[in-house]
Amino acid sequence: MAVAPVTHNDVEKCVDAIIEKVGKDIKFGMPLGLGKPVHLINALYKRAKADPSIKLVIATALSLEKPAAGPGLETKFLGPFVDRLFGDIPDLEYMVDLRKNALPSNVEVTEFFFKAGSFLKDNKQQQNYICTNYTHAVRELVALGVNAVSQIVAKKEINGEPRYSLSSNPDTSLDLVPILREQEKKGRKIAVIAEVNNNLPFMVNHAEVGEEEFDLILENPDYEYPLFGAPNMAIMPADHMIGFNASTLLRDNGTLQVGIGSLGSALVYSAILRHKNNDVYNELMDDLKLEERFPIISEIGGRDTFAKGLYGCSEMMVDGFMHLYKAGILKREVFDNVDLQMLLNEEKITQDVTLGTLDALIEKDVLSSTLRAKDVEFLKQYGILKDSVEFKGGSLLVGDQTIEPKLKDESCRAQIAEHCLGDTLKGGIVMHGGFFIGPSSFYQDLRDLTPEENEKFCMTSVKYINHLFDHEFGNQKLKVAQRQDARFINSTMMYTLGGAAVSDGLDNGKVVSGVGGQYNFVAMAHEIDDARSVLKLKSHRMTADGPKSNIMMSYGHCTIPRHLRDIVVTEYGVADLLSKNDQEVYIELIKVADSRFQDELLNQAKAAGKVAKEYQLPEIYRHNTPENLLNTFNKYKAKGFFDPFPFGCDFTPEELKIGKALKGLKAKTATRSGLFKCVWEALKVKYVPEEFSPLMDRMDMRTPNSFKEKLEQKLLVSELIAQQG
Incomplete structure (x- = not known):
């Protein structure tokens, strides 16, 4: 005891x-x-x-x-x-x-x-x-x-x-x-x-x-203290386009895993755009010529709405899953019985209960054609029979009604249909998650779930979610059945032309974050026939020495080895690496690289003998520039789409303006020459424009005293003016 x-x-x-x-x-x-x-x-x-x-x-x-x-x-x-x-x-x-x-x-x-x-x-x-x-x-x-x-x-x-x-x-x-x-x-x-x-x-x-x-x-x-809320991060244009490209790989009636951060939020936003503003979504797909340039989208993804919905299976339940739930996308329910799940997958039954549900279960040898006590308990557990149905003395009892449990007898079938059948399957789960963290509004959304909705969300063991081995909550066969058309989507920092992902550390041995569950999901995708691993990647990064490609010939550290390569998504497209030979892998990645680095990457690949010397990258992939991306992005932003904070913002409007200016200053002053230039421009500022007064109040900089404080005020005002014009 x-x-x-x-x-x-x-x-x-x-x-x-x-x-x-x-x-x-x-x-x-x-x-x-x-x-x-x-x-x-x-x-x-x-x-x-x-x-x-x-x-x-x-x-x-x-x-x-x-x-x-x-x-x-x-x-x-x-x-x-x-x-x-x-x-x-x-x-x-x-x-x-x-x-x-x-x-x-x-x-x-x-x-x-x-x-x-x-x-x-x-x-x-x-x-x-x-x-x-x-x-x-x-x-x-x-x-x-x-x-x-x-x-x-x-x-x-x-x-x-x-x-x-x-x-x-x-x-x-x-x-x-x-x-x-x-x-x-x-x-x-x-x-x-x-x-x-x-x-x-x-x-x-x-x-x-x-x-x-x-x-x-x-x-x-x-x-009892308030929960630690992780503020929403701004989704920058390149992030939004990465999320959009990744969203084309989702398949209706499938499974989704996604991580935290702006790239995860961008994917969720575009999935909702696809579902709720499908005409706009398709227009952008056509503008980008995505299916023409990347055939994998037509093969495994889609552009239609999520009529049947998605099921979430993610080590981290991010707030994006609640946005998908509210949008009517996170609605595909999975069940903890493999036979029931497989019948649903095969579309031999639906969640609406009919006599056909019983017939399908009999055909699959889940039930006897003459129901037994254990059959009745099973059927009641999943809502196929009403809770009020009892099994006594070899008969079904519903109130004063006694019915023979013979499903081959037409008279008995009619009585069972009239008095015993439930309406819909029960016990379905739309989301399995291992842990959650997010903005405070996310926690409130979870607290506001009705008891019936709460039952659809199952926080559980990471061992149940992150791999396929048998677990007390479900065996491998059940997990595979639940995770049909899975898209396990994560982010990475860098990617080598050979197909290795760099997600958690640097070549000097320093750890940036950790492996977490990334390897688990990548490996799992390779074990499920219709699953795919998708790694999202920003094509380049800004450094003090200028832009650097995040797709590179090689790197001295990897998180995901090249033999587990699958799909890589940048703001410029979708690289399908699965089952490709090395030359194809190198070319696929160069196709989605920033065009400022494509020639260098291609020359390195040819010098290493990995790409034929006569190969020429087709013209259609030669226009991957930030300018072209922004031209397309701004067309849709002008229509009211792709807001940097589509799911809310913890910053005030004044703080957003100040934050943008501070970010600009930080980038410009990263080098000594940049710092001198910013100071020179700042010294030209003679007064604070009236429109900036609320911003100065927010920063407590209305009346600076020391030379340092006055210079800081001038630097901020100078950058605010620069960003205006």
Whole structure:
């Protein structure tokens, strides 16, 4: 019999209980992102700082931090914004000290995924980084010897009993806790702790657990803080075009995985454009000659609306999935029974229940033609028979009606159709996700789901989502059946002409972010006949030395090896690399590269003997320039499409203008000559135009005092004027 957990309303007493249970050598595991128990880990960290006899290892990923600004203009801009969005959210104090290089010697922080670029200059964290696939995170935690795990949870009283939701982070907990319980049975000291925060949406299905899941529960309304919201990022023109090109690869009645960031949002926006403004969508496809230049679109994608809809299967449930749900696109339901799922895939049944549903199940040997008790329970579970139907004495009972369960008998069939059949299948899921994080509006959308809608969203184990191996929630055959026409869409930083993706690190060994689940989804796409892996890539990047191609001959690091190449999408098109020989792969990638670099890439490929010396790139692929892209983009922007913030913005209109100016200044002053030029132009500014007064007020720069402050004001005004004209 499970022992009831001990509930504490004081975090210090909860820390005392952890130390009493596992001792002073604490290896503390927390989920990535949103799910960290901030009050508990802060108290535990403070205790370790005060008591050197405690050895604390913090094992996690993606430690969320409030945006930090550099000195001067950045601080004036970001300070009020950060206070407005994050003011009531407590900091992770180990991260505050880590940034100051002030972690005590008895505390270590190790992560398997970083916020992109956040630790490039931190050698200690680079050394402590664990390189692993997301699906192997549990294995790494076990190998590390974690003996205490904790996360925030939501709580509800259901039928008089407390129930808890792992909400944003069942991703690793569902697999890790059972392993730790097995270790506990063998005498190891283990602590599983929940920190209640009812700002979390109460997600049901696999995320809902009983109190027996935990040893300790920290519950105090005073500890409940707002959830960390990741602001929407601006979708730039090139991002929008990458998203548009990727959206042409989606197939109605298929499956979608997509990641965070502007490229993910751009894909969602264009999928909604395709569904709700199909005429405009098709016009842009024709303007870009996409199907003519990239035949793969016609072969595996489409340009029609999503009549049957998509099913989401993504390690991260981004806010974009809620936008797709509201738009009527995320609506294809999958079921946890492989026979039922395959009949739906084969269109032998629909979600509308008829006698034909029963006949199809009989033909597939799922049911006996004379229903048995287990058949009736199965049919009721999925809504094929009404809940009111009972099976007693070999007959079906519905109220006062007794019906023989003989599906070959016409009279019995008629009675079953009239009295027993349900209306539609039930228990369908439109979204399986492993974790979520997003803007605050996203969390509110989840909290606002009706109970019936909530049942359609299943937060679950990342091992269930990210690969095809059998899992307690479903075996490989079921997963493949659910994931028909899957498009597993991720982003990458660079791509080599040989077909390797560079997504997580640099050639000097520095880790930018982490592998996460990218390898899992790429590999899974290769194992499912109708699935495809799609990697989105910006064709070039701006550096202090000018533009550089992100498609290159070779690179000294890779995340996805070349033998797993599939589809690469840039703002200029779609490169289909699957089952192509090396010459074809090189040419396909050069077709979607920025035209400023195509000749160089082609010459390198020819010099290496990878492309025939007589080959000439067709003229139709020779116009991949930012100017041409903007000409097409602006045509549709003028019609009211492709807004940089289509899903809302946390910045005020004034902040958007200031932010754009600051971004421009940063780019222009990246070189010494650029800095001198900006200062020279700034010194020409004699007064602040009246129209900029609200912007100066927002930056608290209306009346600068020192020479430095006056120069900063002039620099900002100079750039605002430049961007106007």
